[in-house]
Amino acid sequence: MVTTLIRRIIQAGFVILAMTVIVFLGVNVIGNPVDILINPDLNQAERLRVIESLGLDRPLWQQYLSFLHGLTEGNFGNSFVYSKPALDVILERLPATLELALCAMVIAIVVGLPLGLYAGLYPNRVSSRVIMTGSILGFSLPTFWVGLMLILLFAVQLGWLPSNGRGETAMLFGVRWSLLTWDGLSHLLLPALNLALFKTSLILRLTRAGVQEVIMQDYVKFARAKGLRENRIILVHILKNLMIPVVTIIGLEFGSLIAFSVVTESIFGWPGMGKLIIDSINLLDRPVIVAYLMMMVVLFVSLNFIIDVCYTLLDPRVRLDGKG
Amino acid sequence: MESKIATEAESPTAQTGQRPISRRIWPALRHFFSSPAALVGCIGLVVVLFTAIFAPWIAPQNPYDLLQLDIMDSRLPPGSESFSGVPYLLGTDGQGRDILSGIMYGLRTSLIVGIASAFAAALIGTTLGLMAAYLGGRTENFMMRLVDLQLSFPTILMALMVLAILGNGVTNVVLAIIVAEWATYARTARGTALVEREKEYIDAARCLRVPGRRVLLRHLLPNCLAPIIVIATMQVARAIGLEATLSFLGLGASVTQPSLGMLISNGYQYLLSGLYWISFYPGIALLITIVSINLVGDRLRDVLNPRNAR
Numbered sequence: 001m002v003t004t005l006i007r008r009i010i011q012a013g014f015v016i017l018a019m020t021v022i023v024f025l026g027v028n029v030i031g032n033p034v035d036i037l038i039n040p041d042l043n044q045a046e047r048l049r050v051i052e053s054l055g056l057d058r059p060l061w062q063q064y065l066s067f068l069h070g071l072t073e074g075n076f077g078n079s080f081v082y083s084k085p086a087l088d089v090i091l092e093r094l095p096a097t098l099e100l101a102l103c104a105m106v107i108a109i110v111v112g113l114p115l116g117l118y119a120g121l122y123p124n125r126v127s128s129r130v131i132m133t134g135s136i137l138g139f140s141l142p143t144f145w146v147g148l149m150l151i152l153l154f155a156v157q158l159g160w161l162p163s164n165g166r167g168e169t170a171m172l173f174g175v176r177w178s179l180l181t182w183d184g185l186s187h188l189l190l191p192a193l194n195l196a197l198f199k200t201s202l203i204l205r206l207t208r209a210g211v212q213e214v215i216m217q218d219y220v221k222f223a224r225a226k227g228l229r230e231n232r233i234i235l236v237h238i239l240k241n242l243m244i245p246v247v248t249i250i251g252l253e254f255g256s257l258i259a260f261s262v263v264t265e266s267i268f269g270w271p272g273m274g275k276l277i278i279d280s281i282n283l284l285d286r287p288v289i290v291a292y293l294m295m296m297v298v299l300f301v302s303l304n305f306i307i308d309v310c311y312t313l314l315d316p317r318v319r320l321d322g323k324g
Numbered sequence: 325m326e327s328k329i330a331t332e333a334e335s336p337t338a339q340t341g342q343r344p345i346s347r348r349i350w351p352a353l354r355h356f357f358s359s360p361a362a363l364v365g366c367i368g369l370v371v372v373l374f375t376a377i378f379a380p381w382i383a384p385q386n387p388y389d390l391l392q393l394d395i396m397d398s399r400l401p402p403g404s405e406s407f408s409g410v411p412y413l414l415g416t417d418g419q420g421r422d423i424l425s426g427i428m429y430g431l432r433t434s435l436i437v438g439i440a441s442a443f444a445a446a447l448i449g450t451t452l453g454l455m456a457a458y459l460g461g462r463t464e465n466f467m468m469r470l471v472d473l474q475l476s477f478p479t480i481l482m483a484l485m486v487l488a489i490l491g492n493g494v495t496n497v498v499l500a501i502i503v504a505e506w507a508t509y510a511r512t513a514r515g516t517a518l519v520e521r522e523k524e525y526i527d528a529a530r531c532l533r534v535p536g537r538r539v540l541l542r543h544l545l546p547n548c549l550a551p552i553i554v555i556a557t558m559q560v561a562r563a564i565g566l567e568a569t570l571s572f573l574g575l576g577a578s579v580t581q582p583s584l585g586m587l588i589s590n591g592y593q594y595l596l597s598g599l600y601w602i603s604f605y606p607g608i609a610l611l612i613t614i615v616s617i618n619l620v621g622d623r624l625r626d627v628l629n630p631r632n633a634r
Contacts, residue, residue, distance in 0.1 A: 026485075139618070140614045141611060142611070148592060148607070151595055151596070152604070259477075266572075281488050304476050
């Protein structure tokens with residue numbers, strides 16, 4: 001177990017290293033940093049001086065090494081737009097994104113799991129069919145358009161909820177959270193709903209598929225034959241066995257929620273990382289882009305690692321090294 | 325010679341054991357359309373394709389010909405009449421463009437980008453997947469590691485990565501979608517090919533010293549196509565959605581040929597003042613496109629899956 005863990009960690013390290021090469025080559029070879037970093041009005045001598053001071057005249061591998069060196073110290077250079085270290089700019093926005101993704105996940109679970117359970121237990125009822133059709137819509141509806149329609153309905157027509165920004169925040173552990181104030185919550189609701197839509201459909205369908213599989217198993221039939229109450233069968237025999245795939249998906253999808261918050265944050269003016277990266281791409285703020293991409297790579301590699309490990313702990317049949 | 329053709333025509337099943345194509349296709353079509361959802365999807369798809377292909381001839385206005393625009397007509401609600409008396413069925417946008425015409429032209433861009441990128445991704449992914457399965461060993465290991473890695477990142481993140489490196493623009497959006505989607509094809513192609521590879525006809529071809537490329541293309545590929553076609557259909561829908569999302573975020577910007585995503589994005593600024601139609605109708609068009617493709621793809625999966633064959 002320990003050796004496999006170590007092997008996995010080394011593998012994850014290699015993946016991250018490979019991604020640094022890709023991002024570095026992408027930014028420094030495909031895109032020409034000279035054109036972007038240097039003011040076009042400068043004359044030739046000044047240009048050369050800036051190129052030298054930025055280290056762009058050195059061989060590529062040396063540049064890469066110093067890039068790696070900066071990386072280990074969390075130093076991605078200063079943001080051109082904010083004139084602050086790029087990592088700080090991103091970390092400032094992190095709580096807002098986490099908060100949004102967390103709320104969306106909670107909504108997706110609270111709505112998707114029971115509905116999926118219901119649709120799986122009673123597949124022939126009309127209400128189940130309605131739920132399943134609804135989930136197809138949830139998959140097909142473009143998230144950004146749904147966001148606009150939510151704004152139209154709840155913010156413009158009904159005027160119940162605000163459509164822009166985080167609202168009032170309260171401090172906790174030195175970080176500002178919208179969750180802790182009523183105003184913040186009202187700002188959070190629409191974007192969270194929007195972000196949750198796709199994941200709700202996903203969890204719903206997954207739960208339903210799981211229920212239909214589990215319900216055919218002998219131990220469920222046996223529990224029925226024993227005369228256990230239906231509630232107990234559903235909660236203990238069915239739900240518990242459903243949890244492995246559902247928990248995996250929740251873990252995996254949490255990362256993708258953070259990635260997809262790019263769209264939702266842009267629509268609702270939510271000041272998180274996603275909005276930052278779009279602004280940065282449009283303003284060509286390279287240090288922030290690189291920092292964001294590297295952070296995402298590390299996030300996803302670690303998430304996958306954690307899920308792999310959890311999987312082994314949850315399901316003794318799974319072995320990380322593939323041996324029985 | 326002539327008499328031989330005549331006997332073949334009389335008894336088409338005698339030699340090949342197969343009925344003529346027309347008689348094989350009809351039952352298949354009837355089987356396909358026995359699901360009402362598939363019928364709805366197909367009709368939707370035909371309408372969408374028709375609109376996109378014939379947009380310049382059926383659109384009431386060329387929305388990008390500045391001479392045809394009238395600023396006096398800007399921001400009119402659906403159904404109102406233009407300054408010169410022509411009705412705007414779905415209203416106009418901030419520059420006085422007819423929304424309906426905008427949608428028809430936008431559909432073209434969306435479909436071209438979606439289909440082109442999904443097709444290119446299918447080509448690359450399938451080739452790599454088949455090669456991995458056929459060659460095996462280190463090549464396979466390396467490729468599948470790459471696929472796993474790629475699939476552990478959300479598509480939008482991969483697309484953002486590509487666009488962050490290459491910059492904005494329609495071509496780069498196509499590239500981004502290809503990068504984000506090829507891995508799905510590779511995995512499917514390899515999975516199917518692994519099963520097919522073990523079958524006797526591949527062994528037979530190898531024993532006959534058929535060259536590797538020919539085995540891949542003429543023996544393995546045709547037998548792996550069914551699941552790839554299903555995936556490709558779904559991926560076209562995903563590509564159109566992704567393109568719309570990226571355009572909405574302002575990363576696929578092409579003012580001369582706006583896609584549906586950009587039309588929706590244009591309406592965003594008017595939304596808060598209650599001018600819903602500028603964003604609403606392009607979104608409906610996008611929705612119809614995606615749902616139609618998904619319905620057809622869903623049915624294709626049912627029909628082409630040998631496990632479901634009756």
